[in-house]
Amino acid sequence: MTQLAPLRARLEQSFSPLACECSLNGDGTLTVRLYHRDSGEVDLVVSGMSLDSVRSEESLAKLIDELRYELQNTPLHRDDKL
Numbered sequence: 001m002t003q004l005a006p007l008r009a010r011l012e013q014s015f016s017p018l019a020c021e022c023s024l025n026g027d028g029t030l031t032v033r034l035y036h037r038d039s040g041e042v043d044l045v046v047s048g049m050s051l052d053s054v055r056s057e058e059s060l061a062k063l064i065d066e067l068r069y070e071l072q073n074t075p076l077h078r079d080d081k082l
Contacts, residue, residue, distance in 0.1 A: 014064045044071045
């Protein structure tokens, strides 16, 4: 599963209502950006991921779990922000 369109669709399905942008960097690594479709407000950007992290369903499920953890623990999205 190294094509970016199916990866983006799967991530958007997993993180709905957020939109997702996936891009391949010059060094062959992957960047994933999760953001609000209407406002463009970015919730999470993760760069430098190996393409191996999305080659199988199992590795994609692990990536989704890791992104979900990062998203939930991002200081920007805590209820106690000032």
